[in-house]
Amino acid sequence: MDLSKIKELNPVTGKSKFYKEDVFNLYYRTLCNSNSWDVGLGFFSLSSLKLLAYPLSKFIVKNNGKIRIYCNERISENDFKILSNNDYSLDKLGVFQDLVEMKNALEGKNSGLFSLCISYLIHNNLLELKVLINSNDTRGISHHKNSIFKDNKGNVVVLSGSANASEQAFLFNREDTNAFCSFWKQSFATKNINSTIEEFENTFENGDEDWKILEIKSSELKDKLNEIGFRKIEKDSLENEANKYINKSYRKFSKEIQKEINIELSNLNNEPHFPSFGGKKSEPRPYQKEANSEWIKNEFKGIFAMATGTGKTITSLNCAVEEFKKNKEYSIIITVPTVTLVNQWIDEAKKFNFKSIISTTKSKNWEGELRRVLFNKQHKIGDNHNYVFIATYATFNKAKCQKLIKKISDKNTLLIADEAHNLGAPTSLRNLPHNISKRIGLSATPERIYDDIGSSRLYEFFNSFPPVYTYKFSMREAIDKEFLTPYYYYPYFVNLEHDELEEYLKITRELVKHYDFANDRWKDSATQKLIQRKRIIHKAQNKKECLKQIFEDVKLKNENLKYTFVYVPEGYEANNETIDNAEIEAEDERIINAYSEIINDFGYKTYQFLGETKNRNKILNQFKNGELEVLTAMKALDEGVDIPITKNAIFCASTGNPRQFIQRRGRVLRLHDGKEYANIYDMIVTPNMDSLIHEDADLRDMEIRIFQGELRRVANFLYSSENMMEVINDKIREVADEFNLDVFELINENIENDKIK
Structure with missing residues (x-):
């Protein structure tokens, strides 16, 4: 944004008088390079400016522009008396009639962009409108039609002359406009600018000796817009509409401007942006925008404690897009627990149009690629220094990765830690990237079980503390606001068998001395015993009978369990800070076979979905299409699986980790057409x-x-x-x-x- 860079106004090679389409092109350039537009006109209508819809949208979106307008209106003697006494109806004024006509004429057409611009300006108090009124037999105001443009560098351009702001004047009439620019450093131009500004300010504040000035309040304009049917629009939506509009309408401008617009569109297609859904450009949900605002307020650090299914990934990548809009470059480090999630994040980053994605799973020479981009960025070699690096925590913690991460010095680099509780594990704590100042931690349940020290260090790193965190979006709130599906909960209580109970009590007796009764918490020395005892609960034999009971109960209600995930107990829990992928053990295979056999006996088409399952996408598509009705899994359905049609979940596992249950619940609550509710069946020992x-x-x-x-x-x-x-x-x-x-x-x-x- 710099008015002095407009080549048509160059003091050496430019000119000061413009005709016909040159006037139109000049308005395009001045609007695109200013953030203040004062308009003093004679008889005027808003819709006459509809040809300026695209540059006006740039004036709003890119420059945060504000407009002040005054215009004349002749009315009947009777109406003048009513309006002069301030006892008036807004419908008496032509400017309001014009809003109605504009809405009817423009809505739904390409030129509807202009009505959206007007709506945005009014709803955001960026348009001040005053009308000078008098009766029909009064003299007109004798002044030129003036536009005063200002940018944020102190430059001023005045366009003054006979050209009306109308399509007829811009394209067909032989009307002219004179330009006066502050950066010309010419006394006659400076004198004209000062006098024009003074005249505008006097008229805008006080009117004319024969004309009464009516200030139309912002609230009145908003009420009128709502009455007419203008929709309130957010800036992101306005930008999307502008991009759609110009793809169809750029030929209205000169060939030179068309060329510039084509370059803009090409750059836009290569820039990160909020993704399209269902083939249509979309925008962040209100809570995702709120999360970004809270993160900025917290000095670009924070934990987003958001319910599974509400779009934590999208929320964080939207923050990255918003940062790109400000900085015009991006460098993003993303850490995740498993290889499956690396691949999922790659897909999501591509939807946001991020390029130069380096991952530890898809890039064979990821170390060399990351070293090169960091070196080029540090030494400013080449033009493009953008990159997204995605790694598992296990790889992130390796020495060769840490050596590169520690070299990052760019203040705008963003760290996104998915399932951020993993960053609080001992190995990860030793490798916290304090050199990256912008940080987002994502987790439905950020606190670490049995690890107060790890939790505390994690909160400090993100400057985000429970129970508030930087941004919190609970499951109840998400359901109430219809971002997740309502659900019914069916708990089933299970008792231990005699031999299980004996072993359970043996460990429990040993655990008593590791419990801090005063503070109602476990001592650190209890961890191993707790895991041993939990494994007994986890694999309780009576859970198999309980599973049969669940299927019987559903059958009695004449319902079915099609589109069901069954989470069976596993005998081993992987350590994501050191291991990328855990292979299934013989004991696990025996357990999942037993549970799958029970489900098969009820006549359901079942498939065991394991971490090492080949043709994962094929299996998931068969489930989506109903060819498979039930998927049994241990952990393979916990991450990287997004199947909104899933309606039921059966929790046979009892790991004692609330995070796992909360995540699994969220997977079955995603919205899907025709899915009015979900069912959750939960076994509790x-x-x-x-x-x-x-x-x-x-x-x-x-x-x-x-x-x-x-x-x-x-x-x-x-x-x-x-x-x-x-x-x-x-x-x-x-x-x-x-x-x-x-x-x-x-x-x-x-x-x-x-x-x-």
Whole structure:
């Protein structure tokens, strides 16, 4: 934006008088290079400016421009008396009639862009409009038609002359316009600019000796727009409309401007932008824009604690796009837990039109590619220094990767840590990239289980702390705002077999000495024992009988379990800070075979979806098309799988990790045409209080506290469900009472947590 760079106004090679289409082209250039436009005209209508729709949209979107207009209007003697007494109806003024005509004439056509520009200016208080009125027999105001353009560098251009701001005047009439520019440093031009500005300010504030000035309030304009039917539009939407418009209408301008527009469009096609969905350009959802605003307020650091299914990936990449718009370049580091997620992020980054994507899975020489782009950026070699680097945490933590990451010095480099809790693991904590100042952590559940130190370091790194975080978008809020599907929750309580119970109690007795009763938390020394004991719960034999019961119950209701994910227990949990992909073990294979066989017996077409499954996309497409009805999995469905048609989820696993349940719940709640609700079936292993009668009081107390934690998860699921009270009365209350626990108190914790913003 620089008025002094307009070549037609160059003091040496340019000119000062313009005719016909040259006037139109000059208005194009001045609007594109200014952020203030004062217009003083005679008899005027807004819709007469419709040919300037595209440069006006650039004036708004790129330059944050503001317009002030005054114009004349002759009215009847009677109307003049009414208006002069300030007891007037807006409908009496021609400018409002013009808005109605403009809406009817332009809406739905290419020139509808202009009506959107006017709507945006008015709704954002960027258009001040004053009308000078008098009766029909009064003299007209004797002044030229003037436009005063200003940019943010202090340059001023005045266009003054006989040319009306109308299509007829721009393209057909032999009307002329004179230009006066502050950067000419000529006394006659400076004198004319000063006098024009003074005349405009006086007239805009005070009117003329024979003409009364009416200031049309912004609120009145907005009300009138709403009454007529103009829709309020956001800047991103206006920019999208402008890009669609100019693709069809650029031939209205001179060949030289057409060439410039073609270059703009070519550059635009190569720039990152919010992706298209369903073949149509889209824009961020309101909460995704809000997340970006909160991140900026927090000095470009933060954790987005957003429910699974609400678009955390898109939210973070939108932040990257917004940063590109400001800096005109991008350098992005993305860390993820698994290879599957690397591939998913590559696909998402491409949708946003990011180029130069280097990944540790698809780029064989990723180390060399990253070294080259960092070297070129640091030494300003070449023109294009943009890149996106995507790595698993395991690769990110390796010495050869860390050596390169530590070389990053650009202040605008952005780190996006997907499933950011992984960054709080011991190895990752040693490699936190403090040299990257712009940071986004993504996680539905940022806190690390049994790791207060890791959680604390993570929060400090992102300058984002619970329960508020930088931005929070809960599942309940997402369902209420119709960004996720409502669901019904069906808990099933499972008891341990005798031998399982014996082993469980043996470990529990050992755990008592590792529990801090004063602070109601586990000591660090408890971790291994907790994992051993959880594995017993996780693989409880009675879960298989429970699975049969679930299928029987659904059958009794004359319903089916088509489009179902079944999460079966696994015997091994991978460490994502050091391992990219975990292979299935023999024990895992035996478990998933047993669960799949039960489902097959009910007549469902079932497939085991494992981490090493080949033809993943083919299998998922068969599931989408209904050729496969149920997918059984351990963890392979946790990441990189987005199938909105999925309607049911059965949780047989009991890992004790709330993150896993919350993520899995989110996968089945994605919106899909015809999917009115989802169903979640959850197996919960309950302690046997009879077996604890003869145990130590501390052990019984500890066991109740542990189950309270499990019931807290149940309460979280209940709180967002459609059948909360029915489930409480039918199943939960009796179990809670047995352990002297208040389920409503636990549900209220979720309600209060959601209130914190």
